[in-house]
Every structure is written in C-alpha cells, then in structure tokens.
Amino acid sequence: MRLKGSEIIMECLLKEGVHVMFGYPGGAILPTYDAMAKYDDRLHHVLVRHEQGASHMADGYARATGEVGVCIATSGPGATNLVTGLATAMMDSSPIVAITGQVPIPAIGSDAFQETDVTGVTLPVTKHNYLVTDVRDLAYTIKEAFYIARTGRPGPVLVDVPKDVQIAETEFIYPETDIVLPGYHPPSTAREHEVEGALRLIAEAERPIILAGHGIMMSGAMGEVRELAERAQIPATLTLLGKGALPEEHPLVIGMMGMHGEACSNHAIQEADLLIALGMRFDDRVTGNLKTYAVNARKIHIDIDRSEINKNVKADVGIAGDLKTVLNQLLPKLERKSHPEWIGRIRDWQEDSSERDILNYETPGKLLTAQVINDIWRITGGDAITVTDVGQHQMLEAQYYPHQRPATLLTSGGLGTMGFGFPAAIGAKFGKPDEEIWAIVGDGGFQMTLCEMATAVQENANVNIAIINNNFLGMVRQWQELFFEKRYQATPMVNPDFCKLADAYGIPNRLVTQREQVEDAVEYARSIDGPTLIEFVVEKEEMVYPMVPAGADLHDMKRRPKPGEA
Amino acid sequence: MAETKTDNKMTVVALVENEPGVLNRIASMFRRRAFNIDSLTVGRTHRPHISRMTIRVVAGPEYAMKIATNLQKLVNVIDVRVLDNEPHIERDLALIKVRNDDADSRNTITEICDRYPARIVDVGPEVAIIEMVGTETILEAFIEEVKPTGIVEMIRTGVVSMGRGTRIHDTNFINRRALVEAASKARSGNGRLV
Incomplete structure (x- = not known):
C-alpha cells in the first residue's frame, strides 16, 4: 500500500491502539492534519487552545489509563510550547508520544520560518527523540517511539517529522516483528542472591517500613505489595505519586511521607531499622536532609531504573528489575511475621496527629x-x-x-x-x-x-x-x-x-x-x-502542616499546634 | 550529582550506535547530571554502525558506576564497561609543536625524544612537530620535559582504552534499519525495501 508520510503517521497511531490525540495545527504539520480527515471516524483529534495543554492532556490520559498519550504540534513555537508538558511527563515517568512538524529537510539549519532545533531543545526532557529524515524510516520510528515510551521506566518520546517527509510517499509496511534495540534492555528479574539478601533483611528487621511509590502502579504490582505488607505485617507509607498503590483505608497504610507527609510516616522512617523502597526514587521532597535520613535503617531498593539505585540513598540490597516480577520471586519464600510493638508506636504518632487535625478545629x-x-x-x-x-x-x-x-x-x-x-x-x-x-x-x-x-x-x-x-x-x-x-x-x-x-x-x-x-x-x-x-x-492565609522545611531533617517537622496549645 | 571526588581517574568505555546526534546525547547527559569529564574520545570500530567511546573521569568507583548506569540508560548506548576493575591498555596521543631555532633546542629535543616513544614528524627552520604516544602518565612526564624548550602549540587526542585478554567488549548487533528491512522483505516477499 503506497501512502504519504502523513497517512503513515495515522496508520501507525491506529496500529498502536490510539483513539485520541491532542493537538494544534500549524504550517509544518498541515499535511498530517490534512490526512486526519480520512481517519476521523477512528482517530479523534482534540483541538486544544495552547500546545502546553496538549502535552498535559496526553500526560493525563496516560496517567489515567497506563497507555501512551499522544500530542501533536507544529514546528517552532508549537513544539517549544510542548516542552513544559514533556518535562512534566519525564519527571513522573509518564508515557507520551509527541509528534511535531518540522520545516522541510532542505530548509533545516537555515533559520527558516518557525524553525527550531526541536530534537535539540527536547533532548534533556524526553526519554528519547527522533528527527525522521526519510519517509521510509517513519513507520518503524513511530513503532520504536511507542515501544520506548511504554516499556522499562516509561517516559515521553518525541518524533520530529519534516514537512516534506509528511508529503513524500512510500510503500507502507508496518514492522510486525518485535522492536530490537541493541542498547535498550529494561531489567526484569532479580538475581537469586539479591532475592536472598532482601529476604534476610526482612527476616532480621524489627521496625520495617515499606515506601510505596508510583512504580508499583506502573508495574501493576499492587497485589504483590499488599501481600508483602500483610504477610510480614509491615506498615506502608506512600509517596505523593504512590497514592492509590495501596488502599488508604488499609490498616497497614499510614499515609503520605515527606515534606507535607503524615508525621507518623516521617517518624516511622526515621526510627525504622529497614526501609523497603518500592518503585520510588528518594526525591529530596521525600527524604529531607540526606545526611540524617533513616540513618538507623538498612535499605532494600527495588526500581526498574538501575541509575536510581544508590543515586540519593545507598542501598544495602539494590535490585534493578520489574517490581511485580521481583516481588513474585520474593514472595514464595517470605516468612510470616508480626511487629505489634512497632505498629503500636506508629498508632501513638497517629493519635497525636489526629488531635492536631484542622478538621477538629472550630472555624x-x-x-x-x-x-x-x-x-x-x-x-x-x-x-x-x-x-x-x-x-x-x-x-x-x-x-x-x-x-x-x-x-x-x-x-x-x-x-x-x-x-x-x-x-x-x-x-x-x-x-x-x-x-x-x-x-x-x-x-x-x-x-x-x-x-x-x-x-x-x-x-x-x-x-x-x-x-x-x-x-x-x-x-x-x-x-x-x-x-x-x-x-x-x-x-x-x-x-x-x-x-x-x-x-x-x-x-x-x-x-x-x-x-x-x-x-x-x-x-x-x-x-x-x-x-x-x-x-x-477559602481563608486567605492557610498553612499546610506538617512541614519539613527544605533541606531540614525529616523528623524536624513544623506541626500545627493542638487545640488550646497555640 | 556532586560527590566527594578523589584524585584517581576512572575509565569508562561505551559502545554506541553510530547515528547522528549520539555524541550530543551523551554530552547533554554529562552536563545535565553535572558529571565532570577529564577526557572523552570517540572513534569508529570495525563495525561501521558502531562507535566506541573512552571516557576518563576524575572520580571514585561509585561515581564511575553512576556515569555507567546513566550512560546505559541512553537508548543509543549499546554497552558500557568500567575498565578499572580489569587489566587494560591505555594510550593517549599528542602532537606538540616546539621551538627548533637553535642548535641547543634541537639537541635537547632529539635527546628527550630518544628516551620516550616519541617521533619528530615534521621539522622546519623555526619549529618542529613531535608525535608522542603512550599512557597518560608517560605523556605528561614527556610534556614536562619538553616544556622548557618552548611549546608553541599542542593537541592531545585523549585516552583510548581496551581491556586485555579474552573478555571481549563487542557486539554482534547489525544496524536497526537493516533488521527492519530484512523483516519486511521476508514478510512482503517481494524484496522491496520498506
């Protein structure tokens, strides 16, 4: 089937299971918009009012569904307006594919109208990006882009397509084979000695705590994490993006950690003898001062991104792997345990917090x-x-x-x-x-x-x-x-x-x-x-408590006074 | 990613896809993560679609590992190895232009070159060019000796390294375009390229 580049883009999106794309037209992407008409019944285009909105919508779509979100923009200002959304998606590992128009290949480098070096600009805020210079490369480049966006640690991928590549025709063959990328092998299983190491630390711990992150949901490991918590009776605290990884009504879930986290979570982290960090990356908003962070605790860190292990916090057992896979290696050998004393202490901290709850105040x-x-x-x-x-x-x-x-x-x-x-x-x-x-x-x-x-x-x-x-x-x-x-x-x-x-x-x-x-x-x-x-x-001058000032020790929280104390 | 630095240098070797912009991706990552690079060299291998980089950093092993894991994260980086854990050969090449306008300096330079693996590759009435190949340490010792005679111009390639023995750092990967084309050919059966 001989198709134009613009039609190949549409066909590829359909092959990837895309139903909706968020975008804004312009000169360099016009051929692709022209091709959209033919696909309107299967591919819905949402016209945004600013390209930043398109990238955030693609991101919101991706976060809600776990599938790749798609946004489209024209060259130059259209593409640069996507940057904030790409950077947002990059930081939160959200899978989006951005398709941008580019000036025709002969005009590249000539400061043509609405020309920007988009692959250059977006390089540090994308997981990977492409400039397609030959229409014959288009189909597999888009397939690769979706594959990279959704696998491993997900992230945004940008495909920059010059206008003449959108217009050029070629035989459309969608590569049905698996993508083979020589330098891209997301880790999956843990090694045997790593599993043994983690099990030993859990068995020896008296005051363990699970730090539950966003990666749990991306790996689909909610059930495994819950089983880990329940079988070894380990309380779990959540990162901001980890909210939803475990039901918050669960008695072992003690709320959010970090700068504005629950006081009980922060105290528990500081007094724990074992942190089990699952799909989280020890962001500074979570740790506070690293020098005094959980100094008495040994650390198990499981994350799909190897470069996160030992980045901020040194792990005693660091496992680069897919969380669900790794926990399924670990769970069959996990002994039942209980930590009534430890959980009792956490309950005391929780009680103190509920006395300070603003909802109990007369206002x-x-x-x-x-x-x-x-x-x-x-x-x-x-x-x-x-x-x-x-x-x-x-x-x-x-x-x-x-x-x-x-x-x-x-x-x-x-x-x-x-x-x-x-x-x-x-x-x-x-x-x-x-x-x-x-x-x-x-x-x-x-x-x-x-x-x-x-x-x-x-x-x-x-x-x-x-x-x-x-x-x-x-x-x-x-x-x-x-x-x-x-x-x-x-x-x-x-x-x-x-x-x-x-x-x-x-x-x-x-x-x-x-x-x-x-x-x-x-x-x-x-x-x-x-x-x-x-x-x-609402009230003009409210405060969010507790608060760990930036760079302060995690246990050094500013608290809302109890009623009658202020 | 600031970290306590030590004086020893570590060597990281990376095989990368020989594609436009790869060097830019790597340089951008180093800048973004604030990694301090002592030298970076890149050149082709015997496989035309693969280039090889040698990166020298003034750092301890942990820092080198951080660089390695962040390099490995780049899609175009095929394989990364920190070479300091194994015996390896390293070479740095320098071209040094020196003053050569009196008998004294000519004699001194010839004498120094005799004691090092260095060659005089160009001689003129006022200046000569010396080519010197060796480990970084030897090269630096040589440069110190030549300095008093008056270096007017100098360029170094930066260190390239290779592990010794049979633990081969290579890949059989054939380039992506060829893979996809082969697959498509097989599928369409008409031998036409994608």
Missing part, C-alpha cells in the same frame, strides 16, 4: 481548603479521579482525599508544574470516560491554562473544576511567612471573577463562600453532563 465563618477537599471526598464516595495542580491545595488533597484505587490521583509530583491540573483532567476524561473527574486547582495555577475551558466546552468533556481561591499563591506565601518574615512579594493575586469567566465560556458554575454551600455545589456539578466550575473562596 466559625471560615471556609478552609481541607474542609472543601474532605467534603468532595465524602460526597464523591472517595471514588472520583482527582487531578490536582501544584501548591497548597495539592498537598491538602493528598492529606484529605484518601484514595483506594490505583491511578485515581493524578498530579505533577517531580516537576511541580503549575497549570498541569486542568488540562490533565481533560486528558484523563478521554481515557476514562465513565469515571467522575475532578480538577482541583488553585487560583494561580488555573490561570496558567484556563484557556482550555474552550477545549472542554468544544468537546463537552465532563470535568468538574474546583478552584480553591485564596487570592494568593498560597504555597509561596506559606514559605514567605515561614522563611521570609511575611514579605509577601508577588504572591497576592487580583483575580478575575471566575464564575463570570465560566459564563463567558458557557460553563455552568457556582460560587461557594460558606461550608454549608459546599455539598449543594458539588452535587450540582456532578449532576451536569459536561464541564462545570465551582469557585471556592
């Missing part, structure tokens, strides 16, 4: 973010997919919306990308059309990508937007309060009337200023099939 006349998020959790039965932006509301979501299922909290963890939440929620809706989706965003981050309201309306994407509006860049303000003597430089925000803005886009909306209005507004949003917006006007 007459004020609407607090924690209340809003906890109410959304209660009303949605804790079963919605929540997609957050970055900042105080993100941390409070992690604290006050317990997740029971994998891939139900989508959030930019590694890069901390403001503007991620709302477009990622739209992408998630396309991946999980039957699920209830809530974009929980701050007033700052929402304004970075609010143009995608038009996309949501055009596609009638049923996404509920909850704006937590404190008229401040809240998390930055919190740092200014704590570390910069309350000099609120460039954090107060004069915001638009979000409800009027929603009106202008044709989005049904509600304004909530009192606790009593929350339930009605949330139910209203749930009742509408299409995008809705609720603006929650």
Whole structure:
C-alpha cells in the first residue's frame, strides 16, 4: 500500500491502539492534519487552545489509563510550547508520544520560518527523540517511539517529522516483528542472591517500613505489595505519586511521607531499622536532609531504573528489575511475621496527629481548603479521579482525599508544574470516560491554562473544576511567612471573577463562600453532563502542616499546634 | 550529582550506535547530571554502525558506576564497561609543536625524544612537530620535559582504552534499519525495501 508520510503517521497511531490525540495545527504539520480527515471516524483529534495543554492532556490520559498519550504540534513555537508538558511527563515517568512538524529537510539549519532545533531543545526532557529524515524510516520510528515510551521506566518520546517527509510517499509496511534495540534492555528479574539478601533483611528487621511509590502502579504490582505488607505485617507509607498503590483505608497504610507527609510516616522512617523502597526514587521532597535520613535503617531498593539505585540513598540490597516480577520471586519464600510493638508506636504518632487535625478545629465563618477537599471526598464516595495542580491545595488533597484505587490521583509530583491540573483532567476524561473527574486547582495555577475551558466546552468533556481561591499563591506565601518574615512579594493575586469567566465560556458554575454551600455545589456539578466550575473562596492565609522545611531533617517537622496549645 | 571526588581517574568505555546526534546525547547527559569529564574520545570500530567511546573521569568507583548506569540508560548506548576493575591498555596521543631555532633546542629535543616513544614528524627552520604516544602518565612526564624548550602549540587526542585478554567488549548487533528491512522483505516477499 503506497501512502504519504502523513497517512503513515495515522496508520501507525491506529496500529498502536490510539483513539485520541491532542493537538494544534500549524504550517509544518498541515499535511498530517490534512490526512486526519480520512481517519476521523477512528482517530479523534482534540483541538486544544495552547500546545502546553496538549502535552498535559496526553500526560493525563496516560496517567489515567497506563497507555501512551499522544500530542501533536507544529514546528517552532508549537513544539517549544510542548516542552513544559514533556518535562512534566519525564519527571513522573509518564508515557507520551509527541509528534511535531518540522520545516522541510532542505530548509533545516537555515533559520527558516518557525524553525527550531526541536530534537535539540527536547533532548534533556524526553526519554528519547527522533528527527525522521526519510519517509521510509517513519513507520518503524513511530513503532520504536511507542515501544520506548511504554516499556522499562516509561517516559515521553518525541518524533520530529519534516514537512516534506509528511508529503513524500512510500510503500507502507508496518514492522510486525518485535522492536530490537541493541542498547535498550529494561531489567526484569532479580538475581537469586539479591532475592536472598532482601529476604534476610526482612527476616532480621524489627521496625520495617515499606515506601510505596508510583512504580508499583506502573508495574501493576499492587497485589504483590499488599501481600508483602500483610504477610510480614509491615506498615506502608506512600509517596505523593504512590497514592492509590495501596488502599488508604488499609490498616497497614499510614499515609503520605515527606515534606507535607503524615508525621507518623516521617517518624516511622526515621526510627525504622529497614526501609523497603518500592518503585520510588528518594526525591529530596521525600527524604529531607540526606545526611540524617533513616540513618538507623538498612535499605532494600527495588526500581526498574538501575541509575536510581544508590543515586540519593545507598542501598544495602539494590535490585534493578520489574517490581511485580521481583516481588513474585520474593514472595514464595517470605516468612510470616508480626511487629505489634512497632505498629503500636506508629498508632501513638497517629493519635497525636489526629488531635492536631484542622478538621477538629472550630472555624466559625471560615471556609478552609481541607474542609472543601474532605467534603468532595465524602460526597464523591472517595471514588472520583482527582487531578490536582501544584501548591497548597495539592498537598491538602493528598492529606484529605484518601484514595483506594490505583491511578485515581493524578498530579505533577517531580516537576511541580503549575497549570498541569486542568488540562490533565481533560486528558484523563478521554481515557476514562465513565469515571467522575475532578480538577482541583488553585487560583494561580488555573490561570496558567484556563484557556482550555474552550477545549472542554468544544468537546463537552465532563470535568468538574474546583478552584480553591485564596487570592494568593498560597504555597509561596506559606514559605514567605515561614522563611521570609511575611514579605509577601508577588504572591497576592487580583483575580478575575471566575464564575463570570465560566459564563463567558458557557460553563455552568457556582460560587461557594460558606461550608454549608459546599455539598449543594458539588452535587450540582456532578449532576451536569459536561464541564462545570465551582469557585471556592477559602481563608486567605492557610498553612499546610506538617512541614519539613527544605533541606531540614525529616523528623524536624513544623506541626500545627493542638487545640488550646497555640 | 556532586560527590566527594578523589584524585584517581576512572575509565569508562561505551559502545554506541553510530547515528547522528549520539555524541550530543551523551554530552547533554554529562552536563545535565553535572558529571565532570577529564577526557572523552570517540572513534569508529570495525563495525561501521558502531562507535566506541573512552571516557576518563576524575572520580571514585561509585561515581564511575553512576556515569555507567546513566550512560546505559541512553537508548543509543549499546554497552558500557568500567575498565578499572580489569587489566587494560591505555594510550593517549599528542602532537606538540616546539621551538627548533637553535642548535641547543634541537639537541635537547632529539635527546628527550630518544628516551620516550616519541617521533619528530615534521621539522622546519623555526619549529618542529613531535608525535608522542603512550599512557597518560608517560605523556605528561614527556610534556614536562619538553616544556622548557618552548611549546608553541599542542593537541592531545585523549585516552583510548581496551581491556586485555579474552573478555571481549563487542557486539554482534547489525544496524536497526537493516533488521527492519530484512523483516519486511521476508514478510512482503517481494524484496522491496520498506
């Protein structure tokens, strides 16, 4: 079958099982857009309002489904607008394939109109990228791109296709053979001595703790991790992206760790004699000061990326492998154990925390973010997919919306990308059309990508937007309060009337200023099939506790005082 | 990835696909991870689609391992080895242009070259070019000796290394395009290329 390059792109996407792509047309990608018409019934194109939105939507789609998300942009500014989304996906190991137009091959290097060295620009923020210079290479390059994006430690892959390659014709043969890449062999099984080593450390431990990361869900090892925890009675704490890896109502799951993690988790890590780190990478937001981090603990670290082992924290047993495979090697030989004393200590820390819980405070006349998020959790039965932006509301979501299922909290963890939440929620809706989706965003981050309201309306994407509006860049303000003597430089925000803005886009909306209005507004949003917006006007100067100041020891947390202590 | 550095140098050898932009990917990774490179050389092997790199770093074994695992992560890097755990041969080549405009300096240079594996490869009335091949240590000793006569220009290739014995660092991989084409040919049966 003789096809144009542009048609080959479409055929390849279909072969890879793609149903939806997020993009924005332009000169250098026009031939590909022209080819789309022929495939419209099988491949839905979502027209975004800014290419950053396209990359976040592809990312949200990928996080919600575990499948590769696809975004498309033109050369030059179109492609550079994808960069933030690529970097976000790279940090959080999210599989996306970006296809960009490029100026025709003879014009490359001539500073042609809308020319940018896109493979050069995106090199450090992609797992791999390609510039296709011959239409005969196109099919297997796209197949390779999908393979690299979804295997091993997933990540974004970009394919840059010059305009003349999109126009050129060739015989289309999709390579049916497996991809063979000489330098790409993601590790899978553990060696026997590594398994023995891990088993020995677990058997010897008196105060073990599991650090459960994002990799658990990407490997599909939720059942294995749960069995490990239950059989050896090991408490488990979650990273931000690890939320959902284990049901948070499980008695052995003790909540999030790190800078704004549960105090009990951080204390437990510091006092443990064994850390079992599963599919996580000891980010600085998780460890605090590395010199004083879990000094009494031996460490088992299992991750699919060999370069993560010993990167930040030295492992006593480091295993580069697929978590599910490795745990299945380990579990048959795992002895039953119990640690009642250790778990009792953790319960004491938990009790202390619940006394400090802001939900137990009398707050007459004020609407607090924690209340809003906890109410959304209660009303949605804790079963919605929540997609957050970055900042105080993100941390409070992690604290006050317990997740029971994998891939139900989508959030930019590694890069901390403001503007991620709302477009990622739209992408998630396309991946999980039957699920209830809530974009929980701050007033700052929402304004970075609010143009995608038009996309949501055009596609009638049923996404509920909850704006937590404190008229401040809240998390930055919190740092200014704590570390910069309350000099609120460039954090107060004069915001638009979000409800009027929603009106202008044709989005049904509600304004909530009192606790009593929350339930009605949330139910209203749930009742509408299409995008809705609720603006929650919350207390201006809230604090997220506990807080480990950047670089401080993990146990050195700033805590909310108990009632009557303040 | 800052880390306590030691004075000893480690040698990392990598086989990479000979494709456009590979050197850029590797250089970008070193810069991004803040790895300090002492020297990096790259050249072709007996397989035209494979190049081989020798990377020298001033670092301890842990640092070298970090470099190796991050190199291995790059899709175009086929295989990586840290050579310091095994006996190996290393060579560095220098071209050194020296002053040659009086009998004294001519004699001194000839005398120094006699004591080293060095050759005078070009002689003019004012300057001469010396070619010197050897380990990094010998090369540096040689340069120290030549310095007083007046070095006017110098270039070094950087160290290249190869492990001794039969533990071969090579690959039988044939290039990707050929693989795919062969597969497609077999499938379409008409011998036409993709």
